[in-house]
Amino acid sequence: MTPADPVSPSPRPAIPWTIGLIVALLLATYIAMAFTASLGKTLSYDEGEQLAVGYDIWLRKDFRMESANGDFVKRWATLPYLFSHPAFPGESDTYWRIGGAYEVGREFFFQCGNNPEWLMEQGRAMNVLLGAALGLLIFLCSRDLFGDVGGLFSLGLFAFSPHMLAFGGTVSTEMSICLTLLGSAWSVWRLLHGITWGRLVCSLVFFGLLLLAKPTALVMFPLTAIFIVLKLWRGRPLAWRLGSPRMIRSRPAQAAVFGGLILLHAVVGWGTIWAHYDFRYAASPDPEVAAIAFHREIADADPISPAATAFLAWSNRTHFLPQGYLRGIRLLLGENDYQPAFMDGKWTLGGWRTFFLYAMWVKTPPALILLAFVAVAGGWAGWRQKRAHPEPAGETCAAAVRPSFYEAIPFVGLTIVYFGIAMMQNLNIGFRHILPIYPAIYVLMGALGAVWLKRKRWIRAGIACVLGWLVFDSASIYPNYLAYFSPVAGGPAEGYKHLVDSSLDWGMDLPALKRWLVLHNPDDREPLFLAYFGTGVPEYYGIKSHRLPGKPEWRKFKAYTLTPGIYAISATLFQGIYTQAVGPWNKTYEKFYCGCGQNLMLYETTARDPAARAALLEKYPQRFWDHQYANFEILRFNRLCAWLRHKRPPDDNIGYSILIWRLDANELHEACSGPPVELKDRPLQIADR
Helix, strand or coil, X not given: CCCCCCCCCCCCCCCCHHHHHHHHHHHHHHHHHHHHHHCCCCCCXXXXXXXXXXXXXXXXXXXXXXXXXXXXXXXXXXXXXXXXXXXXXXXXXXXXXXXXXXXXXXXXXXXXXXXXXXXXXXXXXXXXXXXXXHHHHHHHHHHHHHHHHHHHHHHHHHHCCHHHHHHHCCCCCHHHHHHHHHHHHHHHHHHCCEECHHHHHHHHHHHHHHHXXXXXXXXXXXXXXXXXXXXXXXXXXXXXXXXXXXXXXCHHHHHHHHHHHHHXXXXXXXXXXXXXXXXXXXXXXXXXXXXXXHHHHHHHXXXXXXXXXXXXXXXXXXXXXXXXXXXXXXXXHCCCCCCEEEECCEEEECCCCCHHHHHHHHHCCHHHHHHHHHHXXXXXXXXXXXXXXXXXXXXXXXXXXXXXXXXXXXXXXXXXXXXXHHHCCCCCCCXXXXXXXXXXXXXXXXXXXXXXXXXXXXXXXXXHHHHHHHHHHHHHHCCCHXXXXXXXXXXXXXXXXXXXXXXXXXXXXXXXXXXXXXXXXXXXXXXXXXXXXXXXXXXXXXXXXXXXXXXXXXXXXXXXXXXXXXXXXXXXXXXXXXXXXXXXXXXXXXXXHHHHHHHHHHHHHCCCCHHHHHHHHHHCCHHHHHHHHHHHHHHXXXXXXXXXXXXXXXXXXXXXXXXXXXXXXXXXXXXXXXXXXXXXXXXXXXXXX
């Protein structure tokens, strides 16, 4: 008789109270570390719009604004607002009417009379709970494979991961996609090996939430196909526990059952999407407002493939999916494939195939890499031991500590498939886009707890030391978890040389900058020149500055001369990303810079001669000169950064994301008027991938 798979339904031993207590303590530690670290930070770049859009959905049933990043976390994180009732921009607000999510977020936090810190704390507290749920899920998955000790080992790796702590304390889609993708992969795999009401409901819930978590949920489709092929290829009976228990043995019968499950998941997922959008096709209850947002979207849209265009057109005609969801798909598919990217002192348009490999190398704690190698060796040893000494008949997977490779397929498959798809993408803007593979890796590393901790004392002592190293790494970077970089890359202080954007600098360190200024520049004795990447408001934190070019460009333009003083520059802008003069300094930029400078010198020479100025303005209107000033300022800033990259390491840093220099007149003259120290032949070219 062909035995059933070990993944088939079977009674599970209860979690001992001592294990449950340790789990609770680890999760409480994670919650405390992640949440308290977030208290001294301002909004991340995307956080304001995430929370504003989520509250707008609850408040006005409005689905026009920013759907590409997933709505699950937006709804979840803003649940407390339904009780605290913060003020929100009115329906006559210009930015709200055109669907300007980032601008509405800025108004919501800093211009409506709300307390920004209180709003952030409410949203972040909810997001930390998602992180805790992910930690519990990791424990349960690992326990399923490696027993109680293995589960605790995996949970410990999660709880002290600087990446999980960073994004657990920041409202973004990372925790929601990690939770729902891992839960969906695990529950689908278990459902394919034993159909019970509990497994079916679990799978449907995770899948429905996954579709709302982030468009990368699409990775679940090829993953499910792989699971089904492997299950059918294995040829073991399928346990059916809906109604009268029985075993389904033939492959055609199993394939028919799987087809029915796919159809059921599709219907439930489709219904979940419609339920989120209140079963309404129109993105807004106000047709006029919806039309404004629609025309703005079309005007700003990037091109997409003909097949995608045809699908979206058909969906719009038939109302197959809600308009808001389709808009999110359109925005995702239309993302600029040639977005500038920075890695290890190099720039390109369109990214590199090796970006995520490099990001994992410089951002992953060495202790985790070392433990991963040990876990692979331990898993191999356990597999060989299991082949030599098979488990007694009837022993369950939950009780076993030497699972077969087959039982680990959902986590191995998730890691390989997700990473493979990520490497084919052109969007190399942040390490966080590869984050969903880490929970699966933590689960697999439970093999250490199950195998190696039962070995000799010196092996246990060695593993304990490496774990202590991992905990020390997390403690030493507190509260700047986002800025974690491995010692092999020089640590967080050298991070800006390797990666920027959300891998290091997400605009969250304005409060820390203010604290630094109080200590090092009391009474604003030296002028501050600030180039800020982020959606916080420096003025709210009492930061008085001359604003250099930033992202988003919300400052009021005013021409000024660079003078000796303190220069605070966000790492992302320092490396020439998201400025209008992207990338390294080159001959084209130098030519435009010199041309703008000469034009402005001519303009300035007419300042004392009204007749000459009038004649000049008649030939070239004032808007021409304003444009010249704006271009000159952008190019001057990029030339200054190029000089600093080669001549001056930062004097200090704020949270490792805002770099500080004190520059004198000679340095400024050399940087802005001297021979360029960085001069490439041409601007960035599209990457050869």
